[in-house]
Amino acid sequence: MSTDVTDRSGPGIRGDGAVGADNATDRRVRRLLFGCAVITVLTTLAIFFVLIDNAASYFFGAKLTEMLLGASVERTVTFTEFFSGTRWAPDHATPGHGVLPIVFGTLAITVGAAFVSIPIGTATAIYLSEYSSKSVRSKLKPTLEILAGIPTIVYGYFAIAFINPVIVAPIAETLFGINMGRYSLLSGMLVVGIMTIPMVSSISEDAMSAVPDDLRNGAYALGATKFDVSTRIVLPASISGVFASYILAVSRAIGETMAVTLAAGMQPQITANPFAEIMTMTAYMVKMARGTTAVGTVEYQSLFAVGLLLFVMTLSMNLLNDWFKRRFQEEYR
């Protein structure tokens, strides 16, 4: 090993071979650390592999790996049934394999949550970046960070013990005469909206704070009011960061599990009634994991088909976010 080291270290000052040994150590460490970094790539590959491998057995009756070893392929669930069926009950005696009801649940929660987090988060960001005094800012920012650091299970508890019985149920009963159960779509939307406010506000605020003061001062010099500057100068100038925060919040809402499971329930259905119990894709996965689902059954396999769909949805959101940042990022120096 020392032969290929000596020419690297050049004329040795110490000349006792220790330099060569040190360099050899350096390269061994470098290789070891590279191995550490590769683990993160392997994790992604493993996620892909596990999801596709197991989802394959849901659709074709055999895992990808088993197919390669020559297992017979039979269509157990067709893609048409999966993507267009409107009854989701893979664990039922007469199973339904249409994923639409739980995709609806996830999208309904996501859209509803966006209606809460996007306006409130953006307004908070404008307030923090443009209006608040330093002392207010130094208190408001950490407070919102606390909101972001609270575990999702606690939000789930907040929904089932407070938002649903104390806020949503009385509204349903007094205004619409609906006697509501423990779970509702609306409380799921609200609680996920509340949890994603800090994501929108902090990332948007970073983008707004990066807008140089010259732009603001230019507008003021033309007689613009603070409202004009905030909405017509700062917001458009920071729009790439602001949109990135929206996409992140949406991605987070799609993958959100515990809060929606405890808030919105486990009843797969497509409904326009915000006081009805629904089921998201993640809630279905929790339901299956709670049950005594045996490995190899179609229920177990459905878990991975849903998981793969969820993964693809969040991944495309993240890629969209990347693309957006690269495409529209304005650099102010």
Added chain:
Amino acid sequence: MSSETDHDLFADVDLGWEHRKNRIFLGLIFAASMFGVLMLALLLFDVATDFYVGLTEYNINLVDFFTRDGSRREELSGFRGAIVASITLMVLVTFLAFFVGVGSAIYLEEYAPDNRITRLIEANLANLAGVPSIVYGLLGLAAFVNGIGMGPILLAGAIALGLLVMPIIIVSAQEALRAVPDGVRNGSLATGATQWQTIRNVVLPAAMPGIMTGTILALARAIGETAPLIMVGAIFINRMPRGPFDRFSAMPTQIYNWANEPSQHFIHLAATGIVVLLSFLFVMNLIAIYIRHRYETEI
């Protein structure tokens, strides 16, 4: 706006309306900013009152709560098994994720050449951070619980959580390493130290407070994660785990079980569990803040 007017620059501008518009806008965005604060206050208030009502009206005894394990019977239920499981998880996650995470960060910041492989690793890191936590649970379930036949044991949960927090640890460690000024590195290299000697003796000690802070915050994230643990089967287990190869239910999964029960007694047990979980988070954040402030001035 005023180009057509010769005499009065502001003739077509209703200044009173402009004024009102500004005040309405400020009112709106201030109210929106307070909404988040209000929700946080409501959440904490709700948990605190449910905790208090549990102590007074449902006779939840805190000593019993900390010395008993979970139970199907509400009056016999405690949190000891879940607390022990969560602490064991934290220790295992630290072992699994800390060294690999910091190692990756050192490679990416100190060694990695600017080539396609490095960019791939970096892009992949950003992507991993956006993967929903429940997907890590699926990975744990398929690869470790059933794939290599571990079963729903503590170690499987720790692996899922370890992989989940790894990107967080790497990114925070990278930031800490980046904060070490290059002059320090060059000084060490100029004395004839190899790159690894420089990292080990100079860069790492300087970056350690930042790395520790980031790791503690990542662990705080892990201790509250529920979905991956449910996916690997950490649910409906009431007794205390006897080591990393035993079945388990941690604090968040136990809270989920209780919160899902229709009985009010269980709901208040869940609130008590949440107070304990939030106390853990509070202490971990305090430690992180302490480390950050204690060593802040040294570089």
